[in-house]
Amino acid sequence: MEQKNILEIKDLHFSYNKGDEILKGLNFSLDDRTTAIIGQNGAGKTTFVKLLKGLLRPTCGSILFEGKDISTMTVAQLARHIGMVFQNPNDQIFKNRVLDEVMYGPLKIGMSETVAKEKSMAALELVGLSGFEDKNPYDLGLSSRKLVAIASIIAMDTKVIIFDEPTIAQDFYGKERIKSVIRKLRSEGVTVITIIHDMDFVADVFERVIVFAKGGVLLDGSAKDVFADEAILKEAYLEQPNVTKLCQNLGYEEVFLNTDEFVTYWRKKTG
Amino acid sequence: MKSISLYEEKGSLLNKLAPESKILYIIIALLLPVIMGSRWVSIGFIAVSFFLLLISKVLRKTVPILSISGFVLLTVVIIQGIFRAGNVTPVFAVGPVSFYKEGLMFAFEIVVNVLNILLSFCVLILTAKPSDIVENFVRKGFSPRFGYVFISVFQIVPQMTETMSTITDAQRSRGMETEGNLLVRIKAFGPLISPVVMSSLINTRERALALEVRGFNARNKKTFLNDEKKCGADKYIQLGMLAMLIAGIVWRVAGWR
Ligand SMILES: Nc1ncnc2c1ncn2[C@@H]1O[C@H](COP(=O)(O)OP(=O)(O)O)[C@@H](O)[C@H]1O
Ligand SMILES: [Mg+2]
Numbered sequence: 001m002e003q004k005n006i007l008e009i010k011d012l013h014f015s016y017n018k019g020d021e022i023l024k025g026l027n028f029s030l031d032d033r034t035t036a037i038i039g040q041n042g043a044g045k046t047t048f049v050k051l052l053k054g055l056l057r058p059t060c061g062s063i064l065f066e067g068k069d070i071s072t073m074t075v076a077q078l079a080r081h082i083g084m085v086f087q088n089p090n091d092q093i094f095k096n097r098v099l100d101e102v103m104y105g106p107l108k109i110g111m112s113e114t115v116a117k118e119k120s121m122a123a124l125e126l127v128g129l130s131g132f133e134d135k136n137p138y139d140l141g142l143s144s145r146k147l148v149a150i151a152s153i154i155a156m157d158t159k160v161i162i163f164d165e166p167t168i169a170q171d172f173y174g175k176e177r178i179k180s181v182i183r184k185l186r187s188e189g190v191t192v193i194t195i196i197h198d199m200d201f202v203a204d205v206f207e208r209v210i211v212f213a214k215g216g217v218l219l220d221g222s223a224k225d226v227f228a229d230e231a232i233l234k235e236a237y238l239e240q241p242n243v244t245k246l247c248q249n250l251g252y253e254e255v256f257l258n259t260d261e262f263v264t265y266w267r268k269k270t271g
Numbered sequence: 272m273k274s275i276s277l278y279e280e281k282g283s284l285l286n287k288l289a290p291e292s293k294i295l296y297i298i299i300a301l302l303l304p305v306i307m308g309s310r311w312v313s314i315g316f317i318a319v320s321f322f323l324l325l326i327s328k329v330l331r332k333t334v335p336i337l338s339i340s341g342f343v344l345l346t347v348v349i350i351q352g353i354f355r356a357g358n359v360t361p362v363f364a365v366g367p368v369s370f371y372k373e374g375l376m377f378a379f380e381i382v383v384n385v386l387n388i389l390l391s392f393c394v395l396i397l398t399a400k401p402s403d404i405v406e407n408f409v410r411k412g413f414s415p416r417f418g419y420v421f422i423s424v425f426q427i428v429p430q431m432t433e434t435m436s437t438i439t440d441a442q443r444s445r446g447m448e449t450e451g452n453l454l455v456r457i458k459a460f461g462p463l464i465s466p467v468v469m470s471s472l473i474n475t476r477e478r479a480l481a482l483e484v485r486g487f488n489a490r491n492k493k494t495f496l497n498d499e500k501k502c503g504a505d506k507y508i509q510l511g512m513l514a515m516l517i518a519g520i521v522w523r524v525a526g527w528r
Binding site: 083084091108 | 434437438440441442443444445446447448461462463465466469470473
């Protein structure tokens with residue numbers, strides 16, 4: 001199937017301080033597949049997504065969004081096209097009403113009051129916070145507050161949404177919620193990119209996995225291909241998902257990403 | 272994390288000395304000129320401070336400090352040189368304005384004193400780690416609570432600036448403009464400052480809890496994680512400086528007779 005490239009990264013270099021290069025020439029494209037970026041702490045994942053958002057500018061190379069170089073756009077202009085949910089919801093929440101907080105972004109990028117409200121209500125419903133519109137975000141727990149932050153970006157109706165560590169501080173229910181949010185966004189044609197350390201979560205939801213190591217791409221492929229390669233993952237100080245590890249140790253040749261996959265296989269085999 | 276302290280470990284002789292020795296140095300650098308009543312003593316100390324900073328490889332770090340104060344001092348020289356009451360002896364003239372000897376001498380005195388104060392403090396600040404200074408005070412009986420407050424400033428301020436920049440990024444990502452005219456900046460104030468305040472409050476509470484579970488308020492005698500910062504030479508250096516101070520006082524008292 002021919003995939004349409006949403007973002008093209010061309011020979012991307014970046015350094016905070018001269019002589020200490022953090023990203024050393026990245027070359028790949030991102031399409032509408034859900035993509036997980038994994039890698040050890042300090043590998044340059046956050047730096048990379050900040051470059052996608054225009055919060056940092058490349059020292060060399062370029063990033064094209066739908067064929068257009070993003071260096072020609074301001075951060076505020078890019079905000080219409082690429083949304084990003086930061087790791088800590090406390091870094092963004094400032095309104096004392098959930099609905100106002102969610103509506104802030106949509107209004108800022110030029111939606112009318114009615115459209116913004118409509119989108120915000122829909123986003124809140126998607127994350128499972130309908131009925132919480134009038135609550136104060138700080139009266140909610142951290143995991144719900146994170147969902148408010150997620151809704152506030154979804155409501156902006158962008159083509160691309162980036163999540164930085166969405167599963168931190170989430171319980172089982174919260175993780176399942178976020179999984180279904182990502183699947184829903186995918187079905188609506190939104191490109192979802194996530195920085196994440198939770199391999200089981202990656203194995204469950206993501207189609208493509210990119211492994212960052214020492215400022216370069218170590219592996220790039222479908223979740224199955226990437227997680228099959230235990231040796232290279234070790235090199236990047238990463239682990240396989242639990243189910244993958246278990247099945248490998250049990251002696252199966254095939255790569256299983258999650259319990260559902262294995263159960264289906266097992267049922268078919270045993271009839 | 273960016274540090275707000277100007278200190279940097281360079282493995283120099285002064286890095287090894289106890290902070291008390293450097294504090295004592297500041298005291299005698301400021302007191303001796305007064306006791307002995309001669310600006311030559313100040314000039315001497317300026318030279319010594321320069322030398323100490325040079326051998327500690329931190330002379331370059333004094334440049335920003337000196338250039339800012341240098342600007343202020345220059346205005347002092349100009350204003351005193353031209354306008355000081357009691358100016359009678361012109362020394363030189365620049366165009367229609369003439370500079371007077373009395374004013375210039377007075378300004379010179381100020382410049383010498385300010386430089387002496389600045390450089391002797393630089394000797395301490397650029398070569399001693401803030402937490403070492405405070406810890407050695409606590410060892411000598413200073414309240415550990417206040418000690419903590421002083422040290423925490425050096426941790427909390429960089430943490431807050433980091434939070435600030437993350438918050439700015441988060442809000443810009445939602446389409447907020449931060450650059451532009453005054454109105455734009457005023458509008459940006461709420462979305463930027465409220466998360467900072469909320470985060471600080473949350474952090475403060477967590478910090479208090481973390482300190483409490485580690486026995487911050489315990490009444491037992493406290494031990495220290497780090498070894499005391501001092502070396503063998505410290506005792507002699509401190510004694511030497513005290514001797515200089517006493518010698519200065521004696522010289523002055525004897526000189527009066
Ligand atoms: N503001 C900054 N200034 C200087 N260096 C930084 C800054 N932010 C991150 N770095 C450095 O860049 C490298 C990559 O950081 P980051 O992109 O945050 O990695 P990751 O998100 O993969 O953990 C790290 O070595 C980090 O120390
Ligand atoms: Mg990161």
